[in-house]
Amino acid sequence: MNKSVNLSINGTRHAVTLDDPRVTLLDLLRERLDLTGTKKGCDRGQCGACTIILNGRRVNSCLTLAVSCGGAEILTIEGLAQGDVLHPVQAAFIEHDAFQCGFCTPGQIMSAVGLIMEGQAGDDEERIREGMSGNLCRCGAYAGITQAVRQAQARMNERERTGEAA
Amino acid sequence: MNQFEYELAPNVENAVASGRSNGAVFLAGGTNLIDLMKGNLVRPTRLVDINRLPGLDRIEFLPDGGVRIGALVRNSDLAHDPKFARDFPAVAEALLSGASPQLRNAATVAGNVMQRTRCPYFYDAASACNKREPGAGCEARGGHSRLQAILGWSAHCIATHPSDFSVPLVAFDAVVEIDGPQGRRDVALEDFYLLPGNTPERETILAPGELIVAIRLPAQAALFAGHARYLKIRDRTSYAFAVVSAAAGLRIEGDRIVEARLALGGVALKPWRARAAEACLMGRRAGREEFAEASMLALQEARPSGENEFKIELARRLVVRAFERTAIDNTARLSPLPASIVNLTEEIQR
Numbered sequence: 001m002n003k004s005v006n007l008s009i010n011g012t013r014h015a016v017t018l019d020d021p022r023v024t025l026l027d028l029l030r031e032r033l034d035l036t037g038t039k040k041g042c043d044r045g046q047c048g049a050c051t052i053i054l055n056g057r058r059v060n061s062c063l064t065l066a067v068s069c070g071g072a073e074i075l076t077i078e079g080l081a082q083g084d085v086l087h088p089v090q091a092a093f094i095e096h097d098a099f100q101c102g103f104c105t106p107g108q109i110m111s112a113v114g115l116i117m118e119g120q121a122g123d124d125e126e127r128i129r130e131g132m133s134g135n136l137c138r139c140g141a142y143a144g145i146t147q148a149v150r151q152a153q154a155r156m157n158e159r160e161r162t163g164e165a166a
Numbered sequence: 167m168n169q170f171e172y173e174l175a176p177n178v179e180n181a182v183a184s185g186r187s188n189g190a191v192f193l194a195g196g197t198n199l200i201d202l203m204k205g206n207l208v209r210p211t212r213l214v215d216i217n218r219l220p221g222l223d224r225i226e227f228l229p230d231g232g233v234r235i236g237a238l239v240r241n242s243d244l245a246h247d248p249k250f251a252r253d254f255p256a257v258a259e260a261l262l263s264g265a266s267p268q269l270r271n272a273a274t275v276a277g278n279v280m281q282r283t284r285c286p287y288f289y290d291a292a293s294a295c296n297k298r299e300p301g302a303g304c305e306a307r308g309g310h311s312r313l314q315a316i317l318g319w320s321a322h323c324i325a326t327h328p329s330d331f332s333v334p335l336v337a338f339d340a341v342v343e344i345d346g347p348q349g350r351r352d353v354a355l356e357d358f359y360l361l362p363g364n365t366p367e368r369e370t371i372l373a374p375g376e377l378i379v380a381i382r383l384p385a386q387a388a389l390f391a392g393h394a395r396y397l398k399i400r401d402r403t404s405y406a407f408a409v410v411s412a413a414a415g416l417r418i419e420g421d422r423i424v425e426a427r428l429a430l431g432g433v434a435l436k437p438w439r440a441r442a443a444e445a446c447l448m449g450r451r452a453g454r455e456e457f458a459e460a461s462m463l464a465l466q467e468a469r470p471s472g473e474n475e476f477k478i479e480l481a482r483r484l485v486v487r488a489f490e491r492t493a494i495d496n497t498a499r500l501s502p503l504p505a506s507i508v509n510l511t512e513e514i515q516r
């Protein structure tokens with residue numbers, strides 16, 4: 001039973017034909033659209049490596065069926081930078097050495113982007129750690145991750161403030 | 167994962183009709199269902215996707231002070247709704263103490279209430295489990311029992327219900343609105359869940375095809391707004407299921423308690439309402455001794471189902487702590503670490 005699904009991924013429209021309803025959004029991205037930046041860790045909703053932004057919210061793509069995403073707008077790690085200019089969260093991760101092996105990093109970054117959009121954490125390390133708790137890092141880069149999120153958020157807020165003033 | 171038919175339900179009527187067929191299940195956020203299907207632990211032959219059902223994603227504040235939460239409202243949207251969090255702080259706190267932000271963004275309120283047990287033997291397809299296969303036996307007996315029940319269990323099943331959200335809902339008399347082949351009905355959440363008895367495979371009163379359309383909290387629940395908390399003991403501060411948890415509410419006039427609410431999580435196959443404990447606090451002072459007495463009553467019938475006797479004393483102490491924190495006016499003060507036990511003096515000062 002074929003089902004076709006229209007998706008916008010990183011601003012590009014895709015008409016995808018699914019021959020199997022079991023395909024998750026994660027497998028669709030990685031195996032069928034060659035967008036391998038999104039990682040598969042546990043494949044069961046526990047590690048956060050597969051985090052993407054779906055219709056403006058961070059979710060685990062490994063527990064989302066692609067067939068259920070008709071009309072969705074998706075943002076993945078590949079769509080974050082503007083050409084060669086890194087997104088503030090990406091830049092802050094480099095600046096703060098917020099990774100070691102890098103496997104969890106795309107998920108961490110997408111989760112941080114989601115956290116900043118949600119605007120619930122403020123400049124509070126405890127709330128940032130709690131807000132990032134859905135992303136595990138086997139290398140234990142948590143200290144750098146917390147600082148990177150904090151700084152990226154401050155810069156983005158600042159940019160928004162001065163942008164509005166201009 | 168087994169093969170299945172996928173169907174996007176356009177309205178409640180169609181969802182109910184399709185949900186009735188053999189082997190059909192509803193798909194909401196998918197965060198529990200897809201996980202279980204990946205483990206071959208549930209094998210539905212038809213998925214009825216309810217995500218596009220019109221009108222079920224609204225939070226309606228009722229004129230009398232209660233609230234009606236549509237079945238598809240996402241866990242994070244409910245917890246972060248400012249009015250909801252103000253009127254029902256223990257419910258918001260419980261939601262934010264469960265799962266992770268990503269999961270809460272996808273998870274619906276009905277899916278949360280309907281989530282299956284986290285018994286490690288239920289989760290292992292190679293273990294015997296009466297819930298998955300009636301009559302197969304229960305490998306949890308004599309096994310790892312940290313997460314298993316101390317109340318309401320039977321020889322056939324000793325599992326607990328893992329939902330945090332459901333615990334304050336039961337404490338504050340939430341009602342489940344159901345639509346189904348026989349029409350609509352309302353059931354108190356406390357009566358919605360079934361204890362295991364001889365039929366641990368039957369978990370709720372839902373009949374085939376019946377769909378949760380909303381969850382209601384009565385106006386009375388909002389009267390506890392200034393004194394309501396959810397506390398959760400777990401193996402990590404964040405992103406772990408409850409070993410034991412407690413939702414507590416107090417209405418205090420002068421120096422007297424005029425009404426108390428208490429439900430426990432992580433102790434039984436449903437949130438455990440402790441009515442004897444509530445009754446003993448009526449007209450009393452909000453003090454440690456009184457709370458200790460209530461905690462003894464709350465766990466009066468508890469008995470270990472394995473090597474988990476520690477949970478009985480742990481739950482008693484948690485009840486005392488939960489009421490102590492509840493007695494402090496908690497208006498507009500959500501902890502940065504929801505449901506965690508932080509230093510009491512710090513909390514009073516904050």
Ligand SMILES: Cc1cc2nc3c(=O)[nH]c(=O)nc-3n(C[C@H](O)[C@H](O)[C@H](O)COP(=O)(O)OP(=O)(O)OC[C@H]3O[C@@H](n4cnc5c(N)ncnc54)[C@H](O)[C@@H]3O)c2cc1C
Binds near residue numbers: 044194266274280376
């Ligand atoms: C890693 C991890 C950690 C977690 N930690 C916690 C935790 O600490 N605390 C906690 O409480 N939860 C926790 N959860 C569970 C999470 O809260 C649930 O998975 C989620 O709430 C389920 O909601 P859903 O909409 O995704 O449901 P789905 O997965 O879509 O459905 C779950 C079940 O509900 C049924 N259903 C859904 N909607 C309806 C309806 N309207 N009427 C009738 N039946 C319906 C489905 O058929 C299915 O059987 C965790 C989950 C994961 C994966």
Ligand code: SF4
Binds near residue numbers: 305307324
């Ligand atoms: S305790 Fe219940 S869920 Fe766990 S193995 Fe036994 S029957 Fe299954």
Ligand code: FES
Binds near residue numbers: 043046050063
């Ligand atoms: S791969 Fe999705 S959460 Fe681990």
Ligand code: FES
Binds near residue numbers: 136
């Ligand atoms: S950088 Fe290696 S897992 Fe996080």
